[in-house]
Amino acid sequence: MSGFPEFALDRAFGHPRGLLGTVGGWLMAHHNAATEQQVVRLARLSGSERVLVIGPGPGVGLRAAAGQAARVVGVEPSEQMRQAAAHRCTGLANVALQDGDAESTGQPDAAFDVALSVNNVQLWPDRIAALAELRRVLRPGGALLLSTHARWLPGGRAGLDSDVRAAGFTDVQVWAWQPPGRAGAQVQARAVRPA
Numbered sequence: 001m002s003g004f005p006e007f008a009l010d011r012a013f014g015h016p017r018g019l020l021g022t023v024g025g026w027l028m029a030h031h032n033a034a035t036e037q038q039v040v041r042l043a044r045l046s047g048s049e050r051v052l053v054i055g056p057g058p059g060v061g062l063r064a065a066a067g068q069a070a071r072v073v074g075v076e077p078s079e080q081m082r083q084a085a086a087h088r089c090t091g092l093a094n095v096a097l098q099d100g101d102a103e104s105t106g107q108p109d110a111a112f113d114v115a116l117s118v119n120n121v122q123l124w125p126d127r128i129a130a131l132a133e134l135r136r137v138l139r140p141g142g143a144l145l146l147s148t149h150a151r152w153l154p155g156g157r158a159g160l161d162s163d164v165r166a167a168g169f170t171d172v173q174v175w176a177w178q179p180p181g182r183a184g185a186q187v188q189a190r191a192v193r194p195a
Helices: 004-014 018-031 033-043 060-066 079-088 127-137 156-166
Strands: 050-054 071-076 095-099 112-118 138-149 170-177 186-192
Touching: 033 060, 033 112, 033 138, 033 186, 050 060, 050 127, 060 071, 060 079, 060 095, 060 112, 071 079, 079 095, 112 127, 127 138, 127 156, 138 156, 156 170, 156 186
Parallel strands: 050 071, 050 112, 071 095, 112 138
Antiparallel strands: 138 186, 170 186
16 A cells, blocks of 8 residues: 555555544445345345355345355454444354455365355455455355456456456356445356366
């Protein structure tokens, strides 16, 4: 990070902490809610799945997934966001939160049926390494679902498609989606870990 704008964005959204983290968490909870719900719908959960949520932030998507899955684990690098997510998911026995990030989830091989990430793919320093980690923790046939701000996505739709394939996923689909309201356009992706 080289200047104040990068510093502020990291403190608010990349690794939320302090006052900027509080503001960032509020913005994420309110402006990402429709996208979080959309990604959970795309997962087509039936109640028996183990779901990994990468970067759940304040926990909106984590809570939504918990209502439709057997077990949900959120991996979040920000202590402030883990606390906010834990508060939002109070009383949900099927939710766990752990320190980590997309490149280092700390989860066992083939432990999840679904991996979700909303609005943090653009923050991953090594996107292919992160995608390879998600492939590792998904069971064969498991689904990867991503949604991220189109404006901030390095390489755009084509770059994301290429990286998901390079990480070893199949049945890759990448498309544009416009959330309702004033939220910016999203790039969404769905892929499968091959058997």
